[in-house]
Amino acid sequence: MSDLSEVDKTKRLFMGLGSIVIGAGIGGALAYPIFQFAVGNALKTADDGDSKDWIDLGSASEFEEGKPTAKKITIEIRDGWVKSSSDETIWVVKKGNEFLTFTATCPHLGCKVNWVPERSEYFCPCHNSAFEVTGEKKPGAASARGLDTLEYRVSDGKLQVVFQKFKNLLPTKEVFS
């Protein structure tokens, strides 16, 4: 088939390129909606407005001075097409009239920290991060910052916090939403 005439060659070139252009066009026209579809609502920020959701941790007087206490809270989450509840743990330490309220999520990569009374430290078993009772990170911790405190208030004798999630790894606390 090496003896194609010039006309044939042009025709073949046109049809060949035409096929490729059509194929690429259809692929491109599909790629955009598919990409958007796959990303879905992942990048949408929740619009709860500015109203803070105060969650009760129980009576403020029941906490023992200086001793970390775990409190389970239930938060409302939106999981795709479902509105549901999820449990989280908050570490509470009473210091005189003040409170320290930590989320139990390790600021390193998000495992949960537990209080180890024998060593007087919060410990994250994932990559060995230890934190003081005050939340500061101990030397050698994998985490770049101490435990993340949550905003709290005492209202009607009840200790309340605003639950938030924070970005991993950073040396300072930044809200993840």
Next chain:
Amino acid sequence: MASPAIPQFNGTLGKIYDWVDERAGISEIMHELLDEPIPGGTKYAYAFGSALLFIFALQSITGVFLAMYYVPSAEDAHKSVEYIMKEVPFGAFMRGMHHYGSSAMVIMVVLHILQIVIWGAYKQKRELLWLVGAGLFQLVLAFSLSGYLLPWDMKAYYGTVVTVGIASEVPIFGDMIKRIIIGGTEMGTITISRFFMVHVFLLPALTAGGIAAHLYLFRKAQPAGPFNMTEQEAMFKVEPFWPGQVFKDAVFSLVVFAILAYLSFATLAPLEPKADPSQTQYVARPEWYFLFLFQLLKYFPGSTAIIGSLIIPGIVMAIITFLPFLDRNPERHPLKRPFVMLGTLALLVAIGALHLLAKQDDNQNFAAQLKAQEEEGARFLKEPFEPKDTSQKSLAVAPPPEAFVKNCAVCHGENGAGGPAGPKLVGIAKKPGRSKEEIAGLIENPSAYDASKMPPMPQVSAAERAAIAEWIHTLK
């Protein structure tokens, strides 16, 4: 290998190409795939097969991505489809492509078969090619049937009830088959899960294998060429597959794609409210391309039903499947094959007539209900999305107001779940004409709100009416 289909590169690009080619044999494959000689030249009439392949690819791609959000359970299937339609960016488009794509698949498979039949292209040692094709045709129909259930809306539910009912007509094993299909005696999550597995794993795998076999056998048998030329004439006008036929296939596929994309943007793929087995007014209709089969059922009452549902369609399908064995005459010109041509025409006319009769019957007897269903579906699609609420807050339903306990609970049940004399109130807030104000009005004057069976309640004060309506709206 001197092939006009294989690109020639110079310089570095050429070296890279040669390096890869020596190891991967690209040139050989390209030559094999693209230089296929087409006797009698390229034609748009040959584009249906490629278009089918194209639509199958579209269905696979959109299907894979739809599965990112779809959950096959009685609890979540409908909500997840609603979520896709209303909340996910381009969700309505993706589902539209998949929905209209299924129709396109059926249309295209029929056109493809008709072309082969008219051209007599199933003859001359092409029996296996045709058999695999017939199997693929049945797989396409199985795709539609199994996909129909997945959104778990009214249409899906009743469509499947009928389909499964037909399966149960099989003598002796009918009930067993039915139980195995639905996974017990109750249609629900197990049923959806089975249809889902069949629709997204089993059928695609079988189809992919079938397509591979079909293409291989096609290449082995070679294109049949025009029916009105001798083999010598056809060989004289031979054209390679690339680029002439590829271009025609591409143009045709582009037209198909443009139509599907337009439909998906212009018209939402239907989705009705969630399946409700207690709904007695619902008129169930299959997808349009099965309407003729549905009409056929009407002519075989009682114990003869199996004739219309399984025997006649089974015989027709068997004739189609074994056509190359039944029609052994080597003649390919359609005008010289009156038997097959008239048979095909008669089948098409019968299908068309049954379809029109079904439409006519519906227009005469069910027009109002069908229209109401359509409007209900459209209304449902326009409703803003409400997430399913399983949070602990929602579980704590407030106790009914005292006025409800005193005046309403006797008939409607203590928690509004319905009783012997009154319908259930749970979920009623979602129905049209049942806003809080309207419910309060209904309690005052039931007959003005289409509830003439309910006695008027003059003893209930306006404040109590409002409290009851408020509470009823919390029942989900």
